[in-house]
Amino acid sequence: MSGIKSKPYKVFVTRLDMPGDCVELLDTQVKGVNGVYCCLNDKIDKAVLDAAGPSLKVVSTISVGVDHIDVPECRKRGIRIGYTPDVLTDATADLTEARSGGWVSWAPTWMTGPGLSGSTVGIVGFGRIGQAVARRVKAFNTAQILYYNRSTRPEAKDTGALKVDFDEILNKSDFIICCAALVPETKEIFNKAAFSKMKPTAIFINTSRGGTVDQVALIEALKNNTIRAAGLDVTTPEPLPLDSELFLLDNCVILPHIGSATIEARDTMGELTANNILAALNGKEMPAEYK
Numbered sequence: 001m002s003g004i005k006s007k008p009y010k011v012f013v014t015r016l017d018m019p020g021d022c023v024e025l026l027d028t029q030v031k032g033v034n035g036v037y038c039c040l041n042d043k044i045d046k047a048v049l050d051a052a053g054p055s056l057k058v059v060s061t062i063s064v065g066v067d068h069i070d071v072p073e074c075r076k077r078g079i080r081i082g083y084t085p086d087v088l089t090d091a092t093a094d095l096t097e098a099r100s101g102g103w104v105s106w107a108p109t110w111m112t113g114p115g116l117s118g119s120t121v122g123i124v125g126f127g128r129i130g131q132a133v134a135r136r137v138k139a140f141n142t143a144q145i146l147y148y149n150r151s152t153r154p155e156a157k158d159t160g161a162l163k164v165d166f167d168e169i170l171n172k173s174d175f176i177i178c179c180a181a182l183v184p185e186t187k188e189i190f191n192k193a194a195f196s197k198m199k200p201t202a203i204f205i206n207t208s209r210g211g212t213v214d215q216v217a218l219i220e221a222l223k224n225n226t227i228r229a230a231g232l233d234v235t236t237p238e239p240l241p242l243d244s245e246l247f248l249l250d251n252c253v254i255l256p257h258i259g260s261a262t263i264e265a266r267d268t269m270g271e272l273t274a275n276n277i278l279a280a281l282n283g284k285e286m287p288a289e290y291k
């Protein structure tokens with residue numbers, strides 16, 4: 001793996017079905033102590049870090065999101081964090097929406113929705129994935145792409161995306177796409193007030209984290225037609241309980257957090273996660289260290 005000759009270390013891998021060759025490769029190279037290889041649904045909190053003890057040197061997650069890891073606590077203990085940026089950007093940006101069942105016959109208005117052509121698309125969170133989404137929607141002949149982001153992104157010139165404030169993106173967008181990382185500032189940023197500022201024809205899409213949305217407020221907004229519809233690849237909790245009202249709404253499409261689910265992306269993520277661990281344990285520069 002990446003030609004790194006590893007000393008014997010012990011790595012705890014939270015699942016047996018990690019993609020790529022990572023488990024086998026790590027298994028053959030690690031004995032002893034010191035790394036955790038985890039998924040986005042493994043909470044790596046203080047209790048876990050305590051249980052691992054001072055031998056733990058690296059936590060490597062097979063995800064770009066790190067909201068399941070207690071980052072400040074890792075910093076305090078000198079534990080390095082590996083993640084998987086870039087390698088899932090295209091797969092996640094490719095994801096739009098899908099629906100199953102109920103196909104009786106073709107009908108003129110059945111399953112219709114507004115097209116992207118001529119529309120204003122607002123992207124909240126203009127990092128790697130947000131920018132990749134902008135490149136894709138631009139190809140659909142959109143009238144305008146807006147973005148909301150903490151910092152101005154020079155890459156926006158590639159798509160002509162315009163930085164606006166949060167209220168403006170809510171007021172003006174026909175499609176609002178959340179690509180923002182879940183951090184304290186974005187927690188439930190899409191709340192009742194936010195939905196009430198959107199157009200009644202707006203479509204809300206979330207491919208980042210369910211925690212960016214006040215889900216009760218979203219359900220109300222969909223039920224009251226405050227907005228037209230939502231497409232969610234992420235929810236709170238995950239998996240979404242079968243009795244969730246979201247499943248009953250015919251203006252909400254739900255996917256099971258599959259934004260990055262191409263074989264290529266997941267294999268690359270799996271191997272990057274393993275390589276992050278090996279590099280950290282061998283005192284090398286990690287291929288993708290979360291800083």
Ligand SMILES: O=C(O)C(=O)CO
Pocket residue numbers: 040062063064065066088208257258259260261
């Ligand atoms: O990598 C992540 O953070 C994901 O959500 C995987 O789709």
